[in-house]
Amino acid sequence: MTTFDSLKKEIESIQDQLNAGTNSAAHEGQKHVHDVISALDTGKLRVANKVGGSWVVNSWVKHAIMMYFRITEMTDMEIGPFVFRDKIPLKRNYKELNVRVVPPAVARIGCFLEPGVVMMPSYVNIGAYVGARTMVDTWATVGSCAQIGADVHLSGGVGIGGVLEPAQAAPVIIEDGAFLGSRAIVVEGIHVGREAVLAANVTLTSSTPIVDLRSKERSIIKGYVPERCVVVPGTLEKDAPNGLGKIHTQCAYIIGERKPSTDLKTSLNAALRDFAVSV
Numbered sequence: 558m559t560t561f562d563s564l565k566k567e568i569e570s571i572q573d574q575l576n577a578g579t580n581s582a583a584h585e586g587q588k589h590v591h592d593v594i595s596a597l598d599t600g601k602l603r604v605a606n607k608v609g610g611s612w613v614v615n616s617w618v619k620h621a622i623m624m625y626f627r628i629t630e631m632t633d634m635e636i637g638p639f640v641f642r643d644k645i646p647l648k649r650n651y652k653e654l655n656v657r658v659v660p661p662a663v664a665r666i667g668c669f670l671e672p673g674v675v676m677m678p679s680y681v682n683i684g685a686y687v688g689a690r691t692m693v694d695t696w697a698t699v700g701s702c703a704q705i706g707a708d709v710h711l712s713g714g715v716g717i718g719g720v721l722e723p724a725q726a727a728p729v730i731i732e733d734g735a736f737l738g739s740r741a742i743v744v745e746g747i748h749v750g751r752e753a754v755l756a757a758n759v760t761l762t763s764s765t766p767i768v769d770l771r772s773k774e775r776s777i778i779k780g781y782v783p784e785r786c787v788v789v790p791g792t793l794e795k796d797a798p799n800g801l802g803k804i805h806t807q808c809a810y811i812i813g814e815r816k817p818s819t820d821l822k823t824s825l826n827a828a829l830r831d832f833a834v835s836v
């Protein structure tokens with residue numbers, strides 16, 4: 558019996574009632590829903606956990622997040638001259654978490670940031686988990702439930718997709734030490750292996766062919782970037798439908814593995830991670 562077994566049972570029971578058409582169930586069980594959000598917010602609970610080397614999605618936690626949207630009311634929030642209108646409060650516990658949040662970065666309650674995370678003006682959504690010392694650079698967005706490891710660099714404008722529904726869908730997972738170049742987009746449950754490097758502008762959806770050029774046998778992977786691989790954007794030529802000639806569709810190429818020269822290009826912002834240095 559784990560700490561959250563009884564909470565899980567409560568949420569599953571509310572979900573069964575919702576599935577059976579009892580719309581009031583989420584309101585009636587709102588204490589349990591708030592307990593889940595609070596446990597996410599303090600890092601005691603995660604949307605997905607690594608168990609014996611594989612990631613397991615806690616779909617009941619995602620269900621609880623969706624219930625939270627049902628039970629919260631739209632409200633005005635005023636921050637100095639800024640006014641927002643939403644249902645989900647903003648995260649507040651930064652000092653206690655020992656993270657740096659550069660204005661106007663925004664994180665929603667129910668995400669968790671480990672110590673040493675730096676949020677440049679960026680966005681982290683509910684259910685997301687960001688590991689220690691990870692840099693979320695300017696205009697990077699971390700979608701709902703995404704699981705980001707420690708010492709990751711999400712460069713400027715990186716888009717990490719969120720996934721709430723379906724509840725069993727795997728979130729985007731970025732393992733420890735990965736580097737995502739400017740404007741890289743990673744969505745639909747893609748899993749980026751430890752210390753992998755995605756070049757600027759790489760786009761990975763679950764359909765994107767990832768062409769592995771590391772051996773004489775060229776192979777195509779989908780949904781996963783092996784650890785320490787360096788991935789650059791590219792195109793593949795293929796026949797257009799209806800005999801309409803050739804087209805080039807987007808793909809990604811694994812051009813090799815991290816070298817010392819790659820590390821030099823991907824460690825530009827160490828100063829930003831240092832709380833003592835103001836940038």
Ligand SMILES: CC(C)(COP(=O)(O)OP(=O)(O)OC[C@H]1O[C@@H](n2cnc3c(N)ncnc32)[C@H](O)[C@@H]1OP(=O)(O)O)[C@@H](O)C(=O)NCCC(=O)NCCS
Nearest residue numbers: 712713738739754755756757787789790812816818819822
């Ligand atoms: C991926 C990256 C780190 C380069 O990795 P690398 O291992 O050092 O690769 P190299 O420069 O040794 O290049 C190896 C080959 O891949 C090609 N290549 C490298 N990066 C490429 C890219 N982004 N697009 C297309 N081809 C690329 C090189 O032209 C080279 O081919 P060649 O041998 O025929 O000349 C770099 O392209 C990149 O995207 N850096 C991120 C920049 C960024 O976003 N910074 C964030 C600042 S906030």
